[in-house]
Amino acid sequence: MRVPRGLRPALTRRVVALGTLAALLASCNEPPAPPARPGVVLEIDGIVVEEHELEPLLDYIRQSGDRIGRAAAVRAVLDRHVLPLRFAQREFAAQRAELAERATAFRRSVEASGNADPQLRSKGAILGGEPSGGLIGRSAMELAQAAWCFVEENLGQVSPVIEVPRGFCVMSVADYQPGLERSGDLVDAYQVPFYTHDKRAFSAWWDERKRALAGKLTWVNPEYADALPTWLR
Numbered sequence: 001m002r003v004p005r006g007l008r009p010a011l012t013r014r015v016v017a018l019g020t021l022a023a024l025l026a027s028c029n030e031p032p033a034p035p036a037r038p039g040v041v042l043e044i045d046g047i048v049v050e051e052h053e054l055e056p057l058l059d060y061i062r063q064s065g066d067r068i069g070r071a072a073a074v075r076a077v078l079d080r081h082v083l084p085l086r087f088a089q090r091e092f093a094a095q096r097a098e099l100a101e102r103a104t105a106f107r108r109s110v111e112a113s114g115n116a117d118p119q120l121r122s123k124g125a126i127l128g129g130e131p132s133g134g135l136i137g138r139s140a141m142e143l144a145q146a147a148w149c150f151v152e153e154n155l156g157q158v159s160p161v162i163e164v165p166r167g168f169c170v171m172s173v174a175d176y177q178p179g180l181e182r183s184g185d186l187v188d189a190y191q192v193p194f195y196t197h198d199k200r201a202f203s204a205w206w207d208e209r210k211r212a213l214a215g216k217l218t219w220v221n222p223e224y225a226d227a228l229p230t231w232l233r
Helices: 005-029 051-063 070-091 093-112 117-127 143-149 199-212 222-227
Strands: 040-044 047-050 162-164 167-177 186-195 217-220
Touching: 040 051, 047 051, 047 070, 051 070, 051 143, 070 093, 070 143, 070 162, 070 199, 070 222, 093 117, 093 167, 093 186, 117 167, 117 186, 143 162, 143 167, 143 186, 217 222
Parallel strands: none
Antiparallel strands: 040 047, 040 217, 162 167, 167 186
C-alpha cells in the first residue's frame, strides 16, 4: 500500500519513536552489568583477588612453553595457587606467621654461610630438607616453586623464601637440563619446607573448603568469567 506523500514524515517519526521505545523496553529486561572494579578479578567469601596476584605466575606460564590459552592459564593460577593460598593465609594466619619468621631466619643463615646449593643442603638436612630424587619437570612442583627453579640463571643459587599454599620453602637447583622445548626442561632441586600440612592433609582441607565455598562467589570481573575453576561455576 502506498502512503500519501503528505503523511510520510509523520509516519516516519512514529516508526522511529516506536523503535526507540522498543529498544528502551528491551534494555530494561537485560540484567544490569556488574559495577566496575578496576584491577579486581573476583570476590568470594570476603576474599578479593586482584590481577597483580596472578601476573607473576601468568608470566611464568607464558614463558614455560606450555601451549595453553589465557583462560586456561588464569584458571590454573587461580586453582593451584592464588585461591588456596589466600584461604590458607586467612585460616592459618598465626601458624603461617611463625613459619614465615623461621623460614626467613633460616634463609639468612644460609646466606651467611655461602648462599649456594651445598650450604642449603647441609643446613637443610637437619630441618627435613627434601631432595627431588633426581631430575623432575615443572608439573612436579608448585607453580611458585617452578617459577623460580626453572630459570637457568638460578642454577646453584638459593631462592628467597617462596610462599606457597601450604606455607613457605627455601629452594636450590643443583642441575638444569634443557629440553627440546622449554616445557620439557628438567631440574634437580632441593627444598627446605616450612609447611602447615603435608600434601595429603592440605589437599583434604582444601577439598573440604571448596565444598563449603559453593555458592559464595559474590562478584567476578566479566573478563575472567570464562577462566574460573570448574568448582566455582
